[in-house]
Amino acid sequence: MDPPGLRIGPLIPEQDYERLEDCDPEGSQDSPLHGEEQQPLLHVPEGLRGSWHHIQNLDSFFTKIYSYHQRSGFTCILLEDVFQLGQFIFIVTFTTFLLRCVDYNVLFANQPNNRTRPGLLHSKVTLSDAILPSSQCAQRIHSSSLMVFLLILATAFWLFQLLRSVCNLFSYWDIQVFYREALHIPLGELGSVSWAEVQSRLLALQRSGGLCVQPRPLTELDVHHRILRYTNYQVALANKGLLPTRCALPWGGSVAFLSRGLALNVDLLLFRGPFSLFRGGWELPDAYKRSDQRAALAARWRRSVLLLAAVNLALSPLVLAWQVLHAFYSHAELLRREPGALGTRRWSRLARLQLRHFNELPHELRARLARAYRPAAAFLRAAAPPAPLLALLARQLVFFAGALFAALLVLTVYDEDVLAVEHVLTAMTALGILATVARSFIPDEQAQSRSPQLLLQAALAHMHYLPEETGPAGKASAYRQMARLLQYRAVSLTEELLSPLLTPLFLLFWFRPRALEIIDFFHHFTVDVAGVGDICSFALMDVKRHGHPQWLSEGQTEASLSQRAEDGKTELSLMRFSLVHPQWRPPGHSSKFLGHLRGRVQQDAATWGANSVRSPPTPGVLSNSSSPLPETFLANLLVQPLLPPQDLSPTAPCPAAATASLLASISRIAQDSSCVSPGGTGGQKLAQLPELASAEMSLHAIYLYQLHQQQQQQELWGEASASSLSRPWSSPPQTLSPDEEKPSWSSDGSSPASSPRQQWRTQRAQNLFPGGFQEPTDTQKEPSQAPSID
Numbered sequence: 026m027d028p029p030g031l032r033i034g035p036l037i038p039e040q041d042y043e044r045l046e047d048c049d050p051e052g053s054q055d056s057p058l059h060g061e062e063q064q065p066l067l068h069v070p071e072g073l074r075g076s077w078h079h080i081q082n083l084d085s086f087f088t089k090i091y092s093y094h095q096r097s098g099f100t101c102i103l104l105e106d107v108f109q110l111g112q113f114i115f116i117v118t119f120t121t122f123l124l125r126c127v128d129y130n131v132l133f134a135n136q137p138n139n140r141t142r143p144g145l146l147h148s149k150v151t152l153s154d155a156i157l158p159s160s161q162c163a164q165r166i167h168s169s170s171l172m173v174f175l176l177i178l179a180t181a182f183w184l185f186q187l188l189r190s191v192c193n194l195f196s197y198w199d200i201q202v203f204y205r206e207a208l209h210i211p212l213g214e215l216g217s218v219s220w221a222e223v224q225s226r227l228l229a230l231q232r233s234g235g236l237c238v239q240p241r242p243l244t245e246l247d248v249h250h251r252i253l254r255y256t257n258y259q260v261a262l263a264n265k266g267l268l269p270t271r272c273a274l275p276w277g278g279s280v281a282f283l284s285r286g287l288a289l290n291v292d293l294l295l296f297r298g299p300f301s302l303f304r305g306g307w308e309l310p311d312a313y314k315r316s317d318q319r320a321a322l323a324a325r326w327r328r329s330v331l332l333l334a335a336v337n338l339a340l341s342p343l344v345l346a347w348q349v350l351h352a353f354y355s356h357a358e359l360l361r362r363e364p365g366a367l368g369t370r371r372w373s374r375l376a377r378l379q380l381r382h383f384n385e386l387p388h389e390l391r392a393r394l395a396r397a398y399r400p401a402a403a404f405l406r407a408a409a410p411p412a413p414l415l416a417l418l419a420r421q422l423v424f425f426a427g428a429l430f431a432a433l434l435v436l437t438v439y440d441e442d443v444l445a446v447e448h449v450l451t452a453m454t455a456l457g458i459l460a461t462v463a464r465s466f467i468p469d470e471q472a473q474s475r476s477p478q479l480l481l482q483a484a485l486a487h488m489h490y491l492p493e494e495t496g497p498a499g500k501a502s503a504y505r506q507m508a509r510l511l512q513y514r515a516v517s518l519t520e521e522l523l524s525p526l527l528t529p530l531f532l533l534f535w536f537r538p539r540a541l542e543i544i545d546f547f548h549h550f551t552v553d554v555a556g557v558g559d560i561c562s563f564a565l566m567d568v569k570r571h572g573h574p575q576w577l578s579e580g581q582t583e584a585s586l587s588q589r590a591e592d593g594k595t596e597l598s599l600m601r602f603s604l605v606h607p608q609w610r611p612p613g614h615s616s617k618f619l620g621h622l623r624g625r626v627q628q629d630a631a632t633w634g635a636n637s638v639r640s641p642p643t644p645g646v647l648s649n650s651s652s653p654l655p656e657t658f659l660a661n662l663l664v665q666p667l668l669p670p671q672d673l674s675p676t677a678p679c680p681a682a683a684t685a686s687l688l689a690s691i692s693r694i695a696q697d698s699s700c701v702s703p704g705g706t707g708g709q710k711l712a713q714l715p716e717l718a719s720a721e722m723s724l725h726a727i728y729l730y731q732l733h734q735q736q737q738q739q740e741l742w743g744e745a746s747a748s749s750l751s752r753p754w755s756s757p758p759q760t761l762s763p764d765e766e767k768p769s770w771s772s773d774g775s776s777p778a779s780s781p782r783q784q785w786r787t788q789r790a791q792n793l794f795p796g797g798f799q800e801p802t803d804t805q806k807e808p809s810q811a812p813s814i815d
Contacts, residue, residue, distance in 0.1 A: 084307050084558075087251045089200050094223055095388055098212045099194075099201045106190040110183065116350055117179045125172065126162035131155045175343070220388065221605075224248060241556065245606045249384040250560050254307065255296040256381075257564040261550060263378045264563070264591050267543060270535040281509065283374045284524035286344065287531060290333060294536070295543075300329040302547055307558035309551050316548060323541040330540065334532040337525070344525040352518060364461040367515035370402055376510035380490050383564050383598040389605070396719075397487035401511050404480035406469050408504045419466035426460040481507075485730060486723035489601070490592050563590055566599040569614040575736050576729060577625065581618055593729055600729075604722050626692075626728070629685035681731035688724045691717060 096102050130136040132155035157165070166172055204210045208226045210218055224245060231243040250257075262268040268291070269283035292298075297305045302313060312318050337344075359366050372394050381390050433453050436443045444450055481503060485491055491506060536543070552562045563571055572578030576593035589595075599615050600622070611619060 082307075084251045084254060085196075087248055089196055090203070090223070090227070091220065091252050091386065093197055093200045093204065094215065094218075094220055098215050099197055100212070102197050103194060106194065110187060110190065113179075113183055113186070116347075116354060117176070117183075120350055121166065121172070121176065122162075125165045125169070126157050128155050128157055178343070220386070245609045246384065246602070247557055249386070249602075250554070250557050250564060251307075252386065253384055253564070254558070254560055255292070255303070257383055257561045258295070258547075259291075259378060260381050260383055260594075261561050261563040261590075262543075262546065264594055265546065267539065267546065268378065269375050270531040272531075281375050282520065282527065282531060283378065284520050284528065285374070286337075286521075286524040287528045288374065290337065290528060290532060291536075294326075294330060294333060295547075298329075298333075300325075300332075302326075303559075308553075309547065309559040313544065313547055314551070319541065319544050319548065323544045326544060327537050327540045330532050330537045334529040334537075337532065338529040341525040341529065345522070348522050348525060352522060356518070360458075364458045365465065367513070367518065368462065368465040369514050370405070370511045371514050371517060372398070373510060373512045373517060380488050380510065382489070382601050383561075383566055383594065384602055385598070393487055393489070397484050398511070400480050400483035400486075401488065401507055403475060404477055404484055405504065405507055405511060407475045407480055408477035408507075409468065410504065411468075412466075415466055416468055419463040422463040423460050423467070426456045426463065430456040430460065477503075482727065486727055489597055489722075489726040490594070491730070563595065565612075566595055566602065567612065567614060568595060568599065568618040571595045572618070575733050577622060577732060578618065581614065581621070593733060596729065597726060600725050601722055604718050604725075622725075623692075625732075626685045626688050629682040630689035633682035633686040681728050681735065684724055684728040684731060688721065688728055691721050691724065 093099070093102070096105065128136075131150060134150055166176075201212065204215070205212070207230055208223065210223065210226070227248065228243055228245070259268060269281045270287065271279045271281050273279050293301060295301050296303045303309060312322060356366075376394070377390060380394065430453060433443070433449060433456075437449075437453075481491075484507070488510075491503070550562045551559050552565070553559050554565075565571075568578050568581055569583055571584050571588055571590045572582030572595050573584070573589045573591070573593060574580075574582060576596045578596060582589070596618070599611070599618065603609065603611060603619055610616070
């Protein structure tokens with residue numbers, strides 16, 4: 026029987042908001058008594074008291090502690106704010122100067138004038154000749170009412186930013202004192218102290234002196250819940266298909282859109298705005314916790330969306346002008362130095378939302394995506410659909426543009442007066458850019474010789490997710506997925522420039538019709554954790570509540586179709602958090618899942634060892650490289666693709682058994698520090714331990730994906746209960762009632778197949794890695810199997 030105040034089970038439309046007295050579904054002796062008042066306040070013992078001794082907003086306090094560390098201390102924060110304010114002044118004043126204080130007729134030599142030296146005649150125009158006197162410049166500014174209004178508006182905005190920066194600097198000064206006096210980390214040592222060490226000292230301070238008035242000891246998960254309270258909601262919204270916004274294309278399919286401006290509007294609507302749900306606090310208002318007011322709340326939220334869309338539409342010309350100016354000043358020098366910079370790829374905002382784990386801090390996400398960038402970009406080059414006609418035209422365009430550029434360059438070297446000819450410099454610049462753009466459409470022969478399947482596997486090792494999309498499985502589908510996540514810089518820049526015009530449209534035609542679904546989402550997926558406040562229930566990483574049976578949670582989860590986190594996000598997030606924080610004690614159901622996962626790994630590793638002549642890698646493999654990068658271990662472990670089983674029938678050994686063998690080996694190495702770089706120094710061994718944890722998580726991601734896709738393949742074969750996949754802890758699938766089958770967050774009472782998430786995804790009908798780590802030959806494919814990624 027569940028403890029008082031705790032209800033674990035399938036969410037149904039009639040279920041009310043719930044309060045958790047403890048994060049552990051199994052209960053804990055540290056849990057407070059039911060009905061006990063919980064006020065999350067900061068309390069510091071007498072010996073540590075300072076100006077920060079009484080903090081009521083612990084979310085802001087922990088967030089500033091994290092931001093202070095990531096922004097490298099008070100001095101860097103101060104200079105960063107000063108430079109940002111100065112950059113705003115420069116853009117406004119310099120743009121005003123170019124518009125009102127320059128005589129372009131003189132500058133372009135259309136009109137002879139020499140106001141600086143009236144008694145002399147000279148043919149060469151100087152900059153001082155084209156600049157108007159200060160009195161004439163001021164008169165031209167005052168004569169334009171629009172210019173005066175824009176300058177007043179810019180001044181008001183700058184003063185607001187200045188006031189906010191000053192308030193933040195006072196807060197960061199207190200944080201600096203807290204670092205120095207409470208955590209004993211002076212500013213000079215901040216760069217050598219990792220965030221894990223800061224968090225460890227913060228938890229030790231709470232245990233020793235009662236830093237926070239908590240009903241139980243502060244844990245790593247509590248700190249992450251406070252720092253990432255709103256971010257976890259956004260990740261869950263993306264997992265359930267409510268983010269990002271999508272627009273149907275006339276020729277079929279859809280395109281996702283999530284610009285910086287749209288993300289800011291979503292944050293104002295849901296979390297920090299004056300009419301938002303949370304209103305910048307740690308508690309969801311009581312009205313959203315009752316189901317009887319959902320219609321009224323949805324109507325009020327629609328009005329807020331309409332008002333915000335109207336404000337965006339009114340300010341769109343100003344925001345668009347600012348976006349264009351900022352992009353011009355930021356990218357002009359880059360394009361002059363590297364004309365092909367816009368052809369490089371970068372992780373999109375969509376990728377940073379869809380590929381993010383629950384409770385993953387920004388610096389952890391950046392590091393993981395940085396490791397995934399190289400194999401992901403290599404996969405896009407290797408798996409690009411062949412376009413021989415486009416490549417042929419690009420080669421010819423490069424030839425002609427290069428020939429014309431070379432002729433003009435030779436003439437310029439022979440006589441520099443050629444540059445004085447009208448538009449010669451412009452033509453040379455345009456020809457250089459044209460040749461660079463055309464060269465990007467010529468396929469790289471070296472990249473095409475690499476295996477797209479192995480490159481996709483290497484990218485998955487660090488990305489941990491490959492979101493599914495509508496369409497047939499295969500290389501083209503995987504290529505489209507990756508291209509959306511790792512988009513061209515020019516595409517990202519275009520989205521940001523068009524954001525002021527598109528944001529009001531998406532607010533009106535995407536968010537406003539889904540007001541009831543969003544209200545239901547926050548009602549059903551919000552829990553009150555004692556001492557922490559209202560958080561997203563997905564952030565608890567509770568397999569019983571939000572696990573997916575196809576991701577090794579069968580028999581352990583009670584989640585209905587609407588409760589399940591897609592793409593294995595609950596299981597992968599739990600696994601990552603437990604590996605990154607080995608001292609954290611997972612709740613009962615989560616701990617049980619991790620134990621079952623380790624047991625399955627050992628079982629599959631034993632199966633692989635009994636059926637394969639190849640032995641698992643030895644610790645000596647890891648000692649061949651001296652690089653302290655996480656991908657070094659993966660490169661050494663997976664340098665030789667494992668041979669796939671010849672028989673891919675359901676009765677064959679699990680294709681993930683090879684990964685399990687590697688995973689079991691690296692787990693043993695991580696537990697025995699003497700195996701890491703035998704003969705190396707103690708510092709080298711300590712530096713390689715985080716590398717082993719990262720490699721272990723990467724192999725876990727590959728392993729779970731292989732099991733997930735093998736189960737999907739067996740379901741297609743109609744043999745989901747094959748003996749090779751039987752689990753000692755599995756239980757028969759539960760028969761869900763009609764109420765449980767109905768998605769609790771759907772506003773129209775539609776079936777799960779009509780939910781936003783289901784509208785743009787279908788289950789893939791084949792294994793991404795049907796042959797383990799090696800591409801299968803034609804004789805190894807099943808007749809009914811869809812084409813492989815290659």
